[in-house]
Amino acid sequence: MSKRVIVVGGGAAGMTAALAVANAGGKVTLITSAIGGGSSPWAQGGVAAAVGPDDSPDQHFLDTLACGAGLVDEAAARVLTEEAPARIADLLAAGVPFDREPDGSLALGLEGGHHRRRIIHAGGGATGWHIVRSLANVVLATPDISVLEGPSVTAIRTHAGRATGVELVWPDGIDGVLEGPVVLATGGCAGLYGRSTNPGTVNGGGIGLAWQAGAALADLEFVQFHPTALDLPAADMGHKALLLTEALRGEGGQLLDSRGRRFLAEGPLAHPLAELAPRDIVARAIHYARQDGPVYLSLRHVDPDHIRARFPNLVALLKPLGLDLATDLLPVAPAAHYVMGGVWSDLHGATTVPGLYVAGEVACTGVHGANRLASNSLLECLVFGRRAGLAALEGVQPDGFDDMLNRGVALEADPPLPADEGVSGAALGEILDHNLGVIRDEAGIVEALARLAEDGNGVVARRIALGAWLRRESRGAHFRVDYPEPVEAWRGRIIQQRGQPPHFAPVRAAVAAGERA
Numbered sequence: 166m167s168k169r170v171i172v173v174g175g176g177a178a179g180m181t182a183a184l185a186v187a188n189a190g191g192k193v194t195l196i197t198s199a200i201g202g203g204s205s206p207w208a209q210g211g212v213a214a215a216v217g218p219d220d221s222p223d224q225h226f227l228d229t230l231a232c233g234a235g236l237v238d239e240a241a242a243r244v245l246t247e248e249a250p251a252r253i254a255d256l257l258a259a260g261v262p263f264d265r266e267p268d269g270s271l272a273l274g275l276e277g278g279h280h281r282r283r284i285i286h287a288g289g290g291a292t293g294w295h296i297v298r299s300l301a302n303v304v305l306a307t308p309d310i311s312v313l314e315g316p317s318v319t320a321i322r323t324h325a326g327r328a329t330g331v332e333l334v335w336p337d338g339i340d341g342v343l344e345g346p347v348v349l350a351t352g353g354c355a356g357l358y359g360r361s362t363n364p365g366t367v368n369g370g371g372i373g374l375a376w377q378a379g380a381a382l383a384d385l386e387f388v389q390f391h392p393t394a395l396d397l398p399a400a401d402m403g404h405k406a407l408l409l410t411e412a413l414r415g416e417g418g419q420l421l422d423s424r425g426r427r428f429l430a431e432g433p434l435a436h437p438l439a440e441l442a443p444r445d446i447v448a449r450a451i452h453y454a455r456q457d458g459p460v461y462l463s464l465r466h467v468d469p470d471h472i473r474a475r476f477p478n479l480v481a482l483l484k485p486l487g488l489d490l491a492t493d494l495l496p497v498a499p500a501a502h503y504v505m506g507g508v509w510s511d512l513h514g515a516t517t518v519p520g521l522y523v524a525g526e527v528a529c530t531g532v533h534g535a536n537r538l539a540s541n542s543l544l545e546c547l548v549f550g551r552r553a554g555l556a557a558l559e560g561v562q563p564d565g566f567d568d569m570l571n572r573g574v575a576l577e578a579d580p581p582l583p584a585d586e587g588v589s590g591a592a593l594g595e596i597l598d599h600n601l602g603v604i605r606d607e608a609g610i611v612e613a614l615a616r617l618a619e620d621g622n623g624v625v626a627r628r629i630a631l632g633a634w635l636r637r638e639s640r641g642a643h644f645r646v647d648y649p650e651p652v653e654a655w656r657g658r659i660i661q662q663r664g665q666p667p668h669f670a671p672v673r674a675a676v677a678a679g680e681r682a
């Protein structure tokens with residue numbers, strides 16, 4: 166009888182893992198509170214892959230490294246960029262209707278930090294929705310994949326330090342247990358923030374499950390803030406914060422301050438890549454420019470017919486708000502968007518708990534370093550989703566964690582203040598927005614640590630805060646006004662594990678030696 170793997174999560178990573186197991190001859194139980202219940206269907210811009218005639222995986226690798234501010238795991242970035250074209254071929258075989266040029270070739274967009282056009286997209290800016298729909302069609306038609314849609318996984322079962330299965334509960338309260346190796350693909354935690362582009366369901370629940378099971382977490386202080394989320398009161402939008410995809414800037418969109426100046430092209434906030442600088446830089450520039458008044462994204466100088474044809478879904482989303490994508494000045498501000506950190510994993514999704522594998526945004530292979538390159542996260546779901554599924558089927562053991570720890574040192578264990586009774590929901594989102602946002606400092610982080618409890622969503626929020634408190638430098642998406650520069654001695658990863666002091670581990674020697682980043 167072939168082996169059965171449990172996959173938790175019905176987004177791009179979970180469905181990719183499930184299909185990899187089934188294609189390799191295994192059986193799968195895919196448990197998900199909802200197919201497409203997380204971030205995947207909301208992804209707009211696209212998937213990065215070096216498929217253009219002027220491009221190469223090597224160039225994509227270098228862009229990934231440069232964006233990650235010295236913390237990218239070089240081996241993971243190699244895997245990501247070299248396997249990308251094959252995973253795009255898988256999606257084409259699954260029926261994803263990627264947009265094409267008139268000559269039939271794939272249409273390639275441009276986004277911040279990329280030096281080539283390599284963003285493959287569908288439905289204009291509806292890439293995630295098309296990927297989820299196509300993958301779901303194949304998953305539901307695959308006899309070796311049993312889909313349980315509705316239940317939530319509430320615990321990962323362990324025995325003698327190994328993951329042995331999961332506990333789950335259905336919406337009507339009926340619970341159950343399933344046994345087998347587990348691939349966790351439950352998404353990230355940026356939806357914990359009050360101002361976030363993620364659905365509120367993306368609240369780090371899976372990261373918390375892995376923590377409770379004893380798995381090591383890494384890099385949680387690195388939360389990416391998308392520079393251009395619509396800056397209108399949430400009640401007006403029906404969304405927490407509506408994303409205006411980076412691809413709009415790739416098509417020529419300009420950022421204007423309240424005096425109509427392109428502040429990324431000229432003046433003290435300017436950058437050589439202007440609006441297409443890496444996300445952390447653009448987000449900080451917008452933050453500072455907004456101190457003098459609203460900041461706008463403008464496409465007024467681009468052919469309106471081109472914009473309307475390229476981004477039909479955004480045109481439709483903005484229309485009820487009385488905004489015209491092509492001709493109006495669109496008020497924008499940063500919003501929490503993505504977490505680079507997560508459950509530590511090796512190149513095959515194996516965590517420090519044997520039998521537990523992770524893939525997608527819940528995982529932290531180190532591939533994004535301190536700042537993710539745009540459109541590398543759907544790609545991560547595809548590349549590492551497949552790897553994690555196969556590893557779970559074959560029972561691959563975790564590799565490299567002990568070596569990494571041995572290179573490092575233990576850090577101060579105690580946060581500066583004891584946690585009080587804790588906050589949840591909106592209050593938790595507010596604390597994260599105000600104290601752990603684009604700009605951080607000691608006082609704000611300490612205040613957050615004092616207010617966030619070690620329970621529920623507070624567990625993951627506290628891991629973000631503790632990492633931010635420990636990391637006394639600025640690097641990538643983590644910016645502290647009290648330590649505004651990167652510090653070479655901090656060029657490594659903060660590992661957090663339940664019941665143990667946090668640990669600092671330098672990045673692999675290959676990356677530390679390479680000055681390409």
Ligand SMILES: Cc1cc2nc3c(=O)[nH]c(=O)nc-3n(C[C@H](O)[C@H](O)[C@H](O)COP(=O)(O)OP(=O)(O)OC[C@H]3O[C@@H](n4cnc5c(N)ncnc54)[C@H](O)[C@@H]3O)c2cc1C
Nearest residue numbers: 175176178198202203204205210211318352525526540543
């Ligand atoms: C607005 C927006 C735009 C984006 N645009 C892009 C883009 O253009 N390109 C790009 O590369 N990335 C983009 N991203 C990021 C990217 O979409 C995500 O990183 C990626 O989709 C994460 O996929 P995932 O499969 O890891 O998790 P998710 O898609 O979040 O899926 C998680 C799944 O797990 C299920 N689940 C969670 N917890 C449990 C539980 N306890 N029990 C059972 N089921 C559970 C959920 O129901 C869901 O099905 C964007 C994100 C957002 C929010």
